Amino acid sequence: MPDYLPELADRLLDGFLVTLRLLALSGLLATAIGTVLAAMRVSPIAPLRAFGTSYVNVFRNTPLVVLFLIAVVGLPAVGVLQGSFFSRAVAALSVYTAAFVCESLRSGINTVDPGQAEAARSIGMTFGKSLRIVILPQAFRAVIPPLASVYIALAKNTSVAGAFGVTEATYQLSNLNRDFPDELYLSFLGIALGYIVIVAVISGTANRLERRVAVGR
Amino acid sequence: MTAVLFDVPGPRARRRYVIGTVVAGLALAALTGWVLWVLWDKEQITPEQWEPFLEPNIVELLYEGLIDTLTAAAVAIALAVAFGALFASGRLSDHAVLRWPSIVVIEFFRAVPLLLLIFFLFLGFGGPLGTFWALVLGLMLYNGSVLAEIFRAGILSVPRGQSEAGYAIGMRKSQVMRLILAPQAVRSMLPAIISQCVVALKDTALGFIIGAPGIVRDAERIYIAPQYNNPLAVGIVLAAIFIIINYSLSRLATYLESRMRREGRAVIGIEAAAEG
Numbered sequence A: 001m002p003d004y005l006p007e008l009a010d011r012l013l014d015g016f017l018v019t020l021r022l023l024a025l026s027g028l029l030a031t032a033i034g035t036v037l038a039a040m041r042v043s044p045i046a047p048l049r050a051f052g053t054s055y056v057n058v059f060r061n062t063p064l065v066v067l068f069l070i071a072v073v074g075l076p077a078v079g080v081l082q083g084s085f086f087s088r089a090v091a092a093l094s095v096y097t098a099a100f101v102c103e104s105l106r107s108g109i110n111t112v113d114p115g116q117a118e119a120a121r122s123i124g125m126t127f128g129k130s131l132r133i134v135i136l137p138q139a140f141r142a143v144i145p146p147l148a149s150v151y152i153a154l155a156k157n158t159s160v161a162g163a164f165g166v167t168e169a170t171y172q173l174s175n176l177n178r179d180f181p182d183e184l185y186l187s188f189l190g191i192a193l194g195y196i197v198i199v200a201v202i203s204g205t206a207n208r209l210e211r212r213v214a215v216g217r
Numbered sequence B: 001m002t003a004v005l006f007d008v009p010g011p012r013a014r015r016r017y018v019i020g021t022v023v024a025g026l027a028l029a030a031l032t033g034w035v036l037w038v039l040w041d042k043e044q045i046t047p048e049q050w051e052p053f054l055e056p057n058i059v060e061l062l063y064e065g066l067i068d069t070l071t072a073a074a075v076a077i078a079l080a081v082a083f084g085a086l087f088a089s090g091r092l093s094d095h096a097v098l099r100w101p102s103i104v105v106i107e108f109f110r111a112v113p114l115l116l117l118i119f120f121l122f123l124g125f126g127g128p129l130g131t132f133w134a135l136v137l138g139l140m141l142y143n144g145s146v147l148a149e150i151f152r153a154g155i156l157s158v159p160r161g162q163s164e165a166g167y168a169i170g171m172r173k174s175q176v177m178r179l180i181l182a183p184q185a186v187r188s189m190l191p192a193i194i195s196q197c198v199v200a201l202k203d204t205a206l207g208f209i210i211g212a213p214g215i216v217r218d219a220e221r222i223y224i225a226p227q228y229n230n231p232l233a234v235g236i237v238l239a240a241i242f243i244i245i246n247y248s249l250s251r252l253a254t255y256l257e258s259r260m261r262r263e264g265r266a267v268i269g270i271e272a273a274a275e276g
Helices: A004-041 A046-061 A064-077 A085-111 A114-122 A127-164 A171-179 A181-213 B011-041 B047-054 B056-091 B096-111 B114-156 B160-168 B173-204 B215-223 B231-262
Strands: none
Touching: A004 A046, A004 A085, A004 A127, A004 A171, A004 A181, A046 A085, A046 B011, A046 B231, A064 A085, A064 A127, A064 B215, A064 B231, A085 A127, A114 A127, A127 A171, A127 A181, A127 B114, A171 A181, A171 B114, A181 B096, A181 B114, B047 B056, B047 B231, B056 B096, B056 B114, B056 B173, B056 B215, B056 B231, B096 B114, B114 B173, B160 B173, B173 B231, B215 B231
16 A cells, blocks of 8 residues: 555646646637627627527536536437547536636626727727627626636536546545545545635636736726 | 617618528528437437336436435525525624634635535545435535625625614624624525525536435436436436526526616625536
8 A cells, every 4th residue: 555645646636637637628618619609699690699598598507417417428329429538528518618608708798888889880890890809808808707707617617527437636536535545534635725726826817817907997 | 689789780781680690590400400310310319218208107206306406405505594694794703713714614615616525525424424415515515605705795785874873773793783784685685595596406416426316316217227228318308407497596586686776776696606
């Protein structure tokens, strides 16, 4: 039986590297999908709006565990999404988080002063241009705090992947407990500390970013 | 459509919107058709996949599972409200001895993944607690900590004059809190509390992972049965059940929030609830 502490450090490192990869990949994908959805939800084309709204209502109200069941067991059974457990976890986390990203962006767009849009339109910008050059940059500033909470929630939600075949940080708790049942408290606190650091980094970055891009309105 | 982004459309813009509507409508119809075709091709739209949900014993199994899930969620929320009230008052206390431990507890349980908490409770105390209480206590600690912050915001949203008036007629701190601040704060917090109930109900599904009683565990028993073998159909039915319940709750929260805003009341909005 190896020593506990070096083993703890080893497995925490392994686990959190996977957690961070999950977080980064699903964060990127969710941001991309969520941005497209937000653009749909504010577009003048009724079917796109309806699609965006339904997407948000469906994925925001489904438990993440059920999405994991569909992505890990359901879809592969019909020949879709047959990659690794890791890629299935990324798929489930991304489509789930995208709904929250979309809602943060939309509420951000709603905080932009109508005068800004009117000015952009009056100098002849098209819908796409006013959205890209005038509305979205301002909306992004307003959405930094809610978006940070979305990414924090995502960081914590990556833990669900541990129950679906991905050896990330939370999985390491049962893994460590199998070999060192007497050290459960330390294992728990060690893993908890890792998540606390991730959460602190995200919210710290968001605070710094918010101060840097803050504009008087 | 956000009025911020558009002028009133003229004839050309209206024509473009019509074209866009037709193109987008066709594209979405094609997408739907493609998804249905893939499902058809993989033999997912067959009586064997979907008929089980009409069998009385399956309906009863799902119904009982749903009752288990709702029970766990209800017990967890009730405990979380008590936990939240306790730690919110601790965090609002004038005594550092009470304030600092409350801050540490609230921030710790908000930062740690709920599943890690549930795993820990299950692995460490699963014997005496059982899966149900490991799940419920985990939900209580997490949702209670989020609710504590909602309660604190609610108390702080009551105008200062209210508590000052209370002190002026000679009330003690506990009386001001109990008789003046809390009753007024409760109404303003209602939308946020209902939103948090949606979060708690969704998280109750995590109990599946440790084998706690609930609808997801019962649903798994359907699709692993060789005569059914329909995981995708089961997943879709599960999702639909949760969506119906949670969507109704979310609509109620949004309705209460907008009504209270119209009445010009202080309100802790639904965004105060936890994301995801």
